[in-house]
Amino acid sequence: MSRQNRKSGARLDRTNLYSEITDKIIAELEAGRVPWVQPWGTAAAKAPLGLPKNASTGRQYSGINILLLWGAVIERGFSGQNWLTFRQALSLGGHVRKGERGTTIVYTDRFVPDDEKRR
Numbered sequence: 001m002s003r004q005n006r007k008s009g010a011r012l013d014r015t016n017l018y019s020e021i022t023d024k025i026i027a028e029l030e031a032g033r034v035p036w037v038q039p040w041g042t043a044a045a046k047a048p049l050g051l052p053k054n055a056s057t058g059r060q061y062s063g064i065n066i067l068l069l070w071g072a073v074i075e076r077g078f079s080g081q082n083w084l085t086f087r088q089a090l091s092l093g094g095h096v097r098k099g100e101r102g103t104t105i106v107y108t109d110r111f112v113p114d115d116e117k118r119r
């Protein structure tokens with residue numbers, strides 16, 4: 001696949017991701033909930049208070065991922081704020097139950113132009 005094709009495909013995926021996140025936020029607002037305020041002490045918040053973190057690495061999620069993962073905890077009634085990728089679960093000796101669905105998060109990394117890398 002050419003570099004140009006990969007870029008255009010990624011752009012379409014990002015557009016869909018942005019739309020998905022925007023739609024979720026709008027749905028929460030229309031339901032009378034403010035999605036960026038963690039629902040301290042409400043029945044919807046079965047998970048302990050705190051920021052979501054990766055259960056394998058211990059690294060806390062940041063940015064829009066916090067909102068996405070808090071939303072998943074509330075929507076699906078999860079009892080924890082720890083998250084794993086499918087492969088991390090397998091490598092730690094766990095498994096993923098049949099029929100379970102993943103939660104979308106956004107991966108970001110520092111952009112370093114090719115010219116800077118060559119220096």
